[in-house]
Amino acid sequence: MSHTGPILEGRGDTDYERYVRVPELLDLQKPVEKLSHPEERLFQTTHQAAELWLHQIDYEVDRAVQLIREDQLIFAADLLDRCKRILTLLRDQIVIVETMAPVDYHVIRTTSLGRGSGQESPGFNRILDVGKRVWPVFEEAMARKGTTLLEIERNPREHHEIFRLVQAMMDYDEAFLNWRFTHMRLAFRIIGSKVLSLKGVPAAQLDAGTREPLFPKLWETISELTAEFKPEY
Numbered sequence: 001m002s003h004t005g006p007i008l009e010g011r012g013d014t015d016y017e018r019y020v021r022v023p024e025l026l027d028l029q030k031p032v033e034k035l036s037h038p039e040e041r042l043f044q045t046t047h048q049a050a051e052l053w054l055h056q057i058d059y060e061v062d063r064a065v066q067l068i069r070e071d072q073l074i075f076a077a078d079l080l081d082r083c084k085r086i087l088t089l090l091r092d093q094i095v096i097v098e099t100m101a102p103v104d105y106h107v108i109r110t111t112s113l114g115r116g117s118g119q120e121s122p123g124f125n126r127i128l129d130v131g132k133r134v135w136p137v138f139e140e141a142m143a144r145k146g147t148t149l150l151e152i153e154r155n156p157r158e159h160h161e162i163f164r165l166v167q168a169m170m171d172y173d174e175a176f177l178n179w180r181f182t183h184m185r186l187a188f189r190i191i192g193s194k195v196l197s198l199k200g201v202p203a204a205q206l207d208a209g210t211r212e213p214l215f216p217k218l219w220e221t222i223s224e225l226t227a228e229f230k231p232e233y
């Protein structure tokens, strides 16, 4: 009996292909002969990969929320750090799409996308409310420790565990804003800031999203802390 052949069920000649489900995955891409433009492959791949990673963030955020409920704050911070790294990867993906010539995108946009819009991304919409999911459990964790955000910022070493979580939440927030900012710059360089999207929304509206932190109170507290320090001269 051979010890080299696949043992898993599924399509593909190897267990690698069967486990990763490579045939099914590649079936999800438009075949070359159906592409509206050779550059369309990059556009579709980028969006498909983004949906997988956004799905992963959604999953990890649920786990982080549960860990905060259980006062496992360092483990929760580690998962948010992982999510931050995924957001950084998503930002780098956007930069790859910047290599596309605007005129090529217009072929894809006017023949293949229907009325589609990034605003319809289920993965993006799920993680838009990460603030609302994490903030209440974070406040409960602070209450259990009998402390406040300003107090944590004043004495980060005394409140080391929860301070680590605060830093991870800020890192996540910043990575999400950076992703949105880089995407906005991509949209402006490919279609400009003045045109209406395929849904009739002005592209310039993306700007608002680059100014909305998920955890506004974290940033406000930094301002409060700064206000407590006056120059002595």
Ligand code: HEM
Pocket (backbone or CB within 6 Å): 046, 047, 050, 093, 094, 097, 105, 116, 117, 118, 119, 120, 121, 124, 180, 183, 186, 187, 188, 190, 191, 197, 198, 199, 200, 201, 202, 203, 206, 209
């Ligand atoms: C040619 C490249 C791209 C252009 C010109 C572009 C353009 C736009 C525009 C104009 C919007 C505004 C809303 C709307 O469409 O109704 C938008 C939203 C969005 N796009 Fe893109 N996009 C591009 C690539 C990407 C990529 C590569 C991704 C993700 C991997 C992406 C994800 C999104 C998301 C999630 C939104 C909603 C964002 C928000 O509401 O803040 N886009 N895009």
